[in-house]
Amino acid sequence: MVKFGTEKDEHPPAVFLWGGPGIGKSAIIRQVVEELGMDPEESFIDLRLTQLDPVDLRGLPRLESEDYVEWATPHFLPREGEGVLFLDELNLAPGAVQNAAYQLILDRRLGDYELPNRWVMIAAGNRAEDRAGVNPMKAPLSNRFVHWEVETDLEDWKDWAYDKGIDHRVIGFLNFKPGMLYRFDREKGKHAFPTPRTWERVSDLLEMGLTATGEIGSAVGLGAAREFKAYIRMGDELPDAEAVLEGKDEVPEEPDRIHALVSSMVQKGADREGFEERIVEYANLLPAEFAVLLVKDALRAGIPIQTTEQFQEFSERHKDLILGEKP
Structure with missing residues (x-):
């Protein structure tokens, strides 16, 4: 500036x-x-x-x-x-x-x-x-x-999204498919397409209970809406995020399922206090890429995991991945 x-x-x-x-x-x-x-x-x-x-x-x-x-x-x-x-x-x-x-x-x-x-x-x-x-x-x-x-950047967008309370399913989907944050379709007749602005509208639609493919597609286009809906259906089959926060050590094998579970855990952890140590503990069970994702998004959501001893140990262990990246 x-x-x-x-x-x-x-x-x-x-x-x-x-x-x-x-x-x-x-x-x-x-x-x-x-x-x-x-x-x-x-x-x-x-x-x-x-x-x-x-x-x-x-x-x-x-x-x-x-x-x-x-x-x-x-x-x-x-x-x-x-x-x-x-x-x-x-x-x-x-x-x-x-x-x-x-x-x-x-x-x-x-x-x-x-x-x-x-x-x-x-x-x-x-x-x-x-x-x-x-x-x-x-x-x-x-x-x-x-x-x-001006270019789109998922990490910068997530800083804003967590602060604005964007639906965790939108954040999780874009973690899984970052290229969907902005996909301008130059083909004539395509009125709706994915942008940071239209994903905010999707979050608003979800809050209003509008979850049909056509309703989501009205904001981001039918192609993006179908992929997003498939992601949501997959998320319904995940381990319960609250049960994981309470101590259940179950880690999905597929990357898309881990993305969905991470975003759900962050959302639930931000709504309730007392899960700071557990979030870092569970992060240590994940592959390194997802472990860092969970910790960084928890910090973005305002969960004070940095006050725990586990976080200090985690930061030292993963400093090569964290160093130079924004929390």
Whole structure:
């Protein structure tokens, strides 16, 4: 994250985030604002340029005297404090709107209006290959940005997913098939496809009791829904996660079943206290890859296994797998 501006006339460059639809570009920036200790309601302005006309940015003229006109500054632009002005869907906006944004992006001004020093400008948009109907950015506008590519990463997504209470079956399935986190289908007529955003919708559907293949498919597409449903059916045949947490030493042989059991154990362990030692104890029964997965996901879910003696021993034994990876 670029640093915020100072009280002097020093400002970080405007940044453009490129990425496919549904990967959570705006959610990432909002989360960064929260992690910096700022209130998103005050310090995060999500400005959808596709919904604006050029005059909406420049403001409307008002007559101050017989021979003087002043431009009224749009109410949605910040006037004090610090934060992020997020120009979403910039390259979906018509060329005239993009042109109107030139001065704001380059000079941090619009007529008499000036963006406060401690506000950062970040823009985002889809790529041409995403079939999102983007309008090409003219070279002078593109040259005003530092350009970053945003990619999906399962480990980062799970940090968010456990914090947001995403259904453990969704997390377990994506542990088993990480390539399903984002699978953009460029074939015409495919309206639903797997993205971080649509897997969140699947979690919401499960919470509402909507579990049919067609219902899940409405969010992530029928192909992904069929695989997800097969995973859920397989999970119904697993050892009971609560019985395992209570001391049952049964380890499935198939990798997909271990993934399902691990996610279920983490969910149940996060809902109740007192399983910290048992989780690490059971992890020691698993193949190393799954042992580390169980421990790391337990930490993500806020289970305080790091306070146990077993965790210290586990960390030493598996330090080659854990070292350099995020908990």
